[in-house]
Amino acid sequence: MSILKKLAGETLSYGFSTILGRSLNFLLVFVHTWAFLPAELGINVKLYGYMAIANIVYTYGMETAYFRFAKEAPQKYYNLILSAIIVTSGLFTLILFLFSDPLMAQLGYAGKGVFLKWLALILAIDAITAIPFARLRLEQKIKKFVLAKIISILINVSLNLIFLVGLKPLHDGVWGVSWPHFLRDLYDPSIGAGYIFMANLIANASLFYWLGTEFRAYRWEWDWKEFKSLWIYSYPIMFMSLAAMFNVMFDRLLLEEYLPEGFYPGQTSQDALGIYGNCYKLSVFMSLAIQAFKYSAEPFFLGKKNNANNKENLALVTHWFVIVCTLLWVGVSSNLFWIQQLFLKKAIYWEGIGVVPILLLANLFLGIYYTQSVWFKQTNKTYMGTIITLVGLAVTILGNIYWIPTFGYMACAWAFLLSSVIMTLMCYVGGQIYDPTPYRWKEALIYIGMGALAIYSGNYLGQIPIPMFFTQNAGLLVILAFLLGKEFQWKGWKPQIKNR
Template identity: 75%
Template sequence: MSILKKLAGETLSYGFSTILGRSLNFLLVFVHTWAFLPAELGVNVKLYGYVAIANIIYTYGMETAYFRFAKEAPEKYYQLIMTAIIVTAGCFTLFLFVFADPIMVQLGYPGKGIFLNWLAFILAIDAITAIPFARLRLENKIRTFVKAKIVSILINVGLNLFFLMLLKPMQEGEIRIEGPGFLRELYRPEIGAGYIFLANLIANASLFYWLSAEFKAFRWRWDWSEFKALWVYAYPIMFMSLAAMFNLMFDRLLLESYLPAGFYPGKSSQDALGIYGNCYKLSVFMSLAIQAFKYSAEPFFLGKKTTENSKENLALITHWFVIVCTFLWVGVSCNLFWIKTLFLRRAIYWEGMNIVPVLLLANLFLGIYYTQSVWFKQTNKTYFGTIITLIGLAVTLVGNILFIPFYGYMACAYAFLASSMVMAGLCYVGGQKYSPTPYRWKSDLFYILLGGILIYGANALTHVSPLPEFMNQNFAVLCLLGYLLIREFSWKSGKPKLID
């Protein structure tokens, strides 16, 4: 119980910033879908897909390497890794800045080179601040971590509101506010959805202020032999992360290319991409849980070996991770009927709602993979992670290429689910061979199966029951809660007691 409380407390602390931050960012879906049509947001969906991949190249596994090596000499490895990241991030950003215009022409967005300039600086800031954030996590300075994250996100949200809900309507004459005339001139229609990138850049730049103490502690340091040891450990992590991110993003990169013309009547492939990309954001609820868990669990299980971070405790934590994520899957899936109207302001986006339960389940299995991946990081067999994620990527590619022409963006969702299940399965098999852990896999799989049955039952009940839709849908959540109370708690003393 103590280990559950400890890790749960840290997860909730990190989760507070993650959930609050991502929730505020999630509200931007409301703003963006109100301000722009799906085709106008296509450039953002596509470019942020590439940014997610570029972020991994910019840090090339050094964040995980820092957790693994810093327990031996924290200051030495902080200085060395920071030096490497600053130099390489500068080189990558200079390349993108110089070749921004031709790259955007190749991507099909001529005259939008300024977007890539902004994104290049965003990537550099993300990479350079990654290690200071990792240092805060390792030193358990949660308050500073949370403050920096939340303030940056608040700035991003505020600027989005300023650009898109004030300046844009003022420039277009939709609202009339007495004030300085130059405000109407600040908004340039040719930039349009590019203001989303600009807001992101300004918000990211604020991180330097909040992490100033970490940067003041930095000193240039270089040692080729030490860096080589870091690189040998980190590069498989980079390839693993790249394959995993391609797995997450390739559907958006392939959908526009492989979707037949006229597949969705009256809509272009850009419309379909915009619908899929924004409905995809509703799966953020599962991503929040996974990200918060990773923030706390990674430094915990990769740190010095103790009785607390034993294999038995890893199995226990994984079991409760599955339970929490199953509740999220059922809860969100059964409440999409009102969530969609709250966050997706135009009815055109609602056509893609069927992908959301599938994507939530896919993320659940991806989270299971992340919890199990501790074994190859602890044993320095990080190349196994690369192999597993490359296999997952192959499943995604084959699924998308073969089935997008027949099933549209539903093929993207199911390919992601198949890939996540394969990766979780392979990671389990490999872990049991090289670092056996007593996972409660039968109980975990039953929770997931029960969740699926309840979601299906709730949807069927809505069509035949005279009760309000909210009651019909959330009956599934109550059933799952009832099973949890019976299965995981002892009631012999009259009070609930958690069964270990």
């Protein structure tokens, strides 16, 4: 079972940097809301929202293309793909530079064009460094990958603290007025929340230093014929990623639009959106696990063919992915009674906590979809991924429009779940037609079914007069006992995964 140990170890390593990054960014929310009023932070919320979409356009699926083609000629495709990204990033950034002032005026932030320029540079750096990072993943240089990511995150956090906790209060006189003028003048109030972009830009620029070896290994290379092949492979992935992004975002847009007035007594549609949006954040536990797994699994299964990344091992890895994510789903859902108090400080948000188990399950199916998507990336049928994702997007939109007037924000969660299930089924059927893999789908359904029973059994066991922690987690213990008996064999006190 070395393949499981290998991917588990790599997933934990990638997961460490991902979780640390999210945790520190969550810390920055406290810093930003302490330093600025909501109206001052509006520009950051809006521009970073657009940035999530622009990031997909800047890389246009070339990261996945690198994993797919680099196995044939690693240095050649590293040079070619990085050359393409440098050219297109330069072009996109130039366009944003030229039209930064009118674009920002159109968004309602006249005179703030410099912020869009900084953002354009951040996008260019993100896109250009994505390929060296992909090379590190392909070459399994995990420590360097994690170290570069963590140092960049720490620089960003440190600069935010310097600008907003140090220099801004100093300028405003919070730390007293006896400080020298040159220190107080280091902060420019006209930049304000723009210091958040500045810190991000400086932190991102530091990556050129930490990835110096990878950039020194790069040589300019161009081949129109090869680039055309790369483009044909990668552009459907770009559209797939854009559709996936809209799939995640649309429910919040439609909730405010289609929720009937007075649906929730004493609450506006904005209140309902705030409750749903903040409860939605608790599904990040599953998203983090999936992202960390993708970092390790994508280069492994799309890389050079060998005895380890065969169909049987893909099925084995998917089987254990389902088990781990099911345990995570049950573990979080069964403990929401105290998790909600820890993360959602105001009791009004607890009204929407019922969406969390559904959203976690939706993300679980989305994770299964990502593990199965190897088939259309390996067979160069990436357009199939675009079709599947567009179907999922259509289900999300129609489900929200039809159900929100009746079920409120619960409709958003159920529509997302239905979309994820349909995408997973379509991906499975397509994979079995074009590139069959012996997935253990019956066992997956058993674990997911047991997970659902474990979560909802807590509603009935809660009536027993024992501490809630035990009644809510009884189902989880049953699944763990089943897992130990079914998946492991015991030699003394030492468990070993069964060979099946």
